Amino acid sequence: MAKILQRERLVPNIHLIEIHSPEIARKCQPGQFVIVMPDEKGERIPLTIADWNRDKGTVTSVFMVVGTSTHKLSLLKAGDEVPVFVGPLGRPSKIEKFGTVLCAGGCFGIAAIYPIARALKEAGNKVITLLDVKANYLLYWEDRLKAVSDKFVVSSRDSFFNCKDYIPRVLGDILKKEKKVDRVISVGCTYLIYTCSEATRPKGIRTIVSLNPIMVDGTGMCGACRVTIGGKTKFACVDGPDFDGHQVDWEELFTRRKSYFEDEIDSLNYWEKINFP
């Protein structure tokens, strides 16, 4: 059992959860994830670690409400406990001095890319942060990200931002303007990281994407999270979650992510009927 210290809605449909877990807090590195189960009947869901406090022994994740288990998670309060909170899992993101690194994030990835950007900045890189939102009220953590970025850009079609396009085009523009971008890192929903990776492909800029396939155990035991990277099957939980975006078989990933599309709807309907009759 792990205790929830905070659970807060950041923007519509996106929540923050802070959990007391000194052991995970002591070990976790940027790019790693945890597996959490909202209650005894819930699914095991992987969440990227968005922040931690080693002294207080706390770990923070940000998640988007999609299916029943994330719904349940979004209803928990400070003081509640979750039966499973395990990690840190996966390999940490590679952090070294690359030169100029562009960190592209969207939805839950805005938070998830934060510790990566922070570590890259600490390692002496020039960090350009590019966040993608559908509308201005979906942006969060901009202060935190600005604080670790040399340049901060938001891509959106919302007139509020004085920007007319979504991420791939904006990313392309930045790449044109910047003298040299040595690396691009992208975290967020599959479509976003896919488009980022496609935007950099013609230029051959090394692009790391954090994949989020369906997982069960998260320790390499089940193979639910298998993805094809450069023609070879890899387990995202132990070989990743970071991979070279230009090597990912995106079509397979998109399809596999939808494996339980109908079941998820059934599950939500059932849960709503029971809880909100």
Place this chain on the structure above:
Amino acid sequence: MADKKELAPELKEMLKEEYSQEWRKELRKSIPAKERMKISRKKMPERSPEVRNQDFNEVNLGLPAQLAREEAKRCLDCANPQCVLGCPVGIDIPSFIKLIEIGDFTKSVRKLKETNSLPSICGRVCPQEVQCEEVCNLKKATGVPVAIGNLERFAADYERENGEVFIPKLPPSTGQKAAIIGAGPAGLTVAGDLARKGHQCTIFEALHVAGGVLVYGIPEFRLPKKILEAEVDYLRQMGVGFKMNYVVGMTASLEDLKKAGYDAFFIGTGAGLPNFMRIPGENLIGIYSANEYLTRVNLMRAYDFPEYDTPVYLGKRAVVLGGGNVAMDSVRTAKRLGAEKATIVYRRSRKEMPARTEEIHHAEEEGIEFHFLTTPIKFIGGENGKVKAMECIQMELGEPDESGRRRPVPIPGSEFIMEVDLVVVAIGNSPNPLIPQTNPELKVGKWGNVEVDWDTMATSIPGVYAGGDIIRGGATVILAMGDARVAAREMDRYLNALKRTKGKKKKKETR
């Protein structure tokens, strides 16, 4: 692996002593061997196939006391009991059986527990037909061995069901701490043995439930969860600590645990890495590793979806690749989840199937189909990336390979298409790589198995021992337990020696 053809001298001595006890002599005399041989083997009551293949309740119902005593009469109480030689941990089989015959069930289970800490589990899942029952003298005489496994199960269940589980009195604490990694049968056994010696044991387990394969792999219909829970409870009562949701190598390293004050380690992390066929189309939707399929169903209770949140793909035409226990469990699970056709596709013939005879038999009764000498070469996708068919090729058996089984060879031109919508790949697991990966100084073999000295289960790192599937690859519960017994004995020695040196150091410091 030390192949024991002969009993250890101490064991021989002990068997002889028990054998010569007065009551045993009387009992042998009371019914002559010739009469005993006439008694027919008692069949374990089981639920009928049409009923049981619709639910997840246990198939076998266990022998009632009367039948168990009748069955026990069949045992000849041999002077030279071959069965003991056939048992990987050398249980004193005639003693526990004769205690059942005289109706002293409690003593019988105590006897069992002297060598086997998990008899209610082994009684259900051990491949007795190739171990103790295979070499039973009664089999040689009449063709039908004593039902040793069923009797083992009977005694253990009797103890649990009648609340007679007895917690041994523990010696004073030695103050030494052991970290046991993995809560499978190997880890649970080490913890029990070391706790009984007064060492403080903590089990670190990656999942949220203890039991290893026994809980995430072997289904409820073969091994009910409550049996495992009782075993785990027993350990808790003996003071064993459980740290669940703790992945050693990630949450903390061996080194971290050492710094935290653990003096000795046991690695029982099992063979959790699923092997795949490595053929085209294997990542289509509807193709699972057996680990994933069984974990979704057993651990995450997908059979109660949507009450439980985890879904599982329900196939109408389910195919399971493989011929072992894992394959049988998967295919019988698919049938229970509503598959109209549930088929085993195995590349060798029936004779080579490594599954327990009883499981194959039960599967057949439940309407499982078998396709022998067949292997898929390609999976074909349909709508939405879901698997729709499987291209197969027929095989014939060639020369025996290193395992002694005849190697299957494809027959050119024999390809055919099989329609499927659910595939479970159950072709074996490899040792869990996490601990070796995070401890480069730990010596591993060709297959990623942790290397040990087979006499002591010591690894290449002092104070670190290993046993079970992590050293053998996918093997059996009883072998895991046997390894654990040896490891615990050695760890006890190690811990005691360490305590003495620690004591000496302290003395020096205070002087």
